[in-house]
Amino acid sequence: MILLLTVHHSRASDIERPDLLVSTPSVPLESYRDGFGNWCTRLVAPTGAFTVSTDGILRDAGLSDPVQTDAVQHPVEHLPAEVLSYLLPSRYCETELLGEFAWKNFSGPMSGWQRVQAVCDFVHNHVRFGYEHSRPTRTAAEAFRERVGVCRDFTHLAIALCRSLNIPTRYCTGYVSDVGQPPPYAPMDFAAWMEVYLGNQWWVFDPRNNDTRFGRVLIARGRDAADVPLTHSFGQHQLTDFAVWIDEAAEAGPSA
Structure with missing residues (x-):
């Protein structure tokens, strides 16, 4: 494994x-x-x-995901070579199937940060979350058609749309805490989100939650879930249990 x-x-x-x-x-x-x-x-x-x-x-600074609403989108010819691979279609992100829809719906006067946020707003409202809808083979185009999925499906669809709009976008996995969130708290999970390249740097966007989050812990980055699975098995296995936690530690008191 x-x-x-x-x-x-x-x-x-x-x-x-x-x-x-x-x-x-x-x-x-x-x-x-x-x-x-x-x-x-x-x-x-x-x-x-x-x-x-x-x-x-x-240790965590306790800050939310950084925001810069004036971050610009770069023309493809001005992008650094190392980010170009994140414009291409990948196993779960078929830009060739979603490009026409992306340009028709997100190519207006908005650009840069506003364009990516519009994509996230669309995906967040278009797809219905539910663990019962999880399917490891679902692609971005299938999530678009079926309108159900889990966090990886939200992320794959948003990635495919952003790449179709010539915005480099990569897939991330890790922990999203409930620190700073109002109760009742949802069960913790190993989550997926994305990073987009705007204004000469990468920024976090989370189409599944689409709100302010604190204490995000990155585990891995890749083109999509095929590059960074939680586990990859080279034989038959059955997952029988899975538990995730991320808690805010109590402040240490003065030493005796």
């Missing part, structure tokens, strides 16, 4: 207690960087029940 469960290197300086991967029963673990710079763990799972877990503590 290949697991992408380790906090992204961009948050390395924030780690107070490393999120070490632990397996039960214990097996040898081999770690490596993939082509996108994500930290991956490779292992051979034994026959029978097998549990993998990770837990850590990260």
Whole structure:
């Protein structure tokens, strides 16, 4: 198996207690960087029940996802070469099937940040969220037609629309906390969102939640979910349980 469960290197300086991967029963673990710079763990799972877990503590500034509403969209000819791959169609993001709709609906006077936000508003309202609608093979075009899905489907559809509009967009996985959110709190989950390239840098957009979020923890980035699955198995397996938590730690008191 290949697991992408380790906090992204961009948050390395924030780690107070490393999120070490632990397996039960214990097996040898081999770690490596993939082509996108994500930290991956490779292992051979034994026959029978097998549990993998990770837990850590990260410092966080307590700020929301950054916003810059005047961030501009760059003409394709002015984009740096390293972001061009995020304009192309990928396994789950078929820009060739959604381009006509994208240009018809999002090519008016809006540009840059406003255009991306319009895409997120559309996807957020067009797709109905429900875990019962989860299907690992659903593509952006299928999410557009079926109008149901989970966070990865929202993200794939928004990515495909943004790429169709010549905006470099990449797929992200990680933890989205409920810190700063009003109760009742929804169950925690391993989530998907996207980053778009505007104004010479990458910005977070979350079409599933489409609101202000704090304490987002990045795990991996890629073109779509095919590049950064939570787990990739090279044999038959059955997921029997899955639990996610991200909690705000209590302030440490003065030492005795």
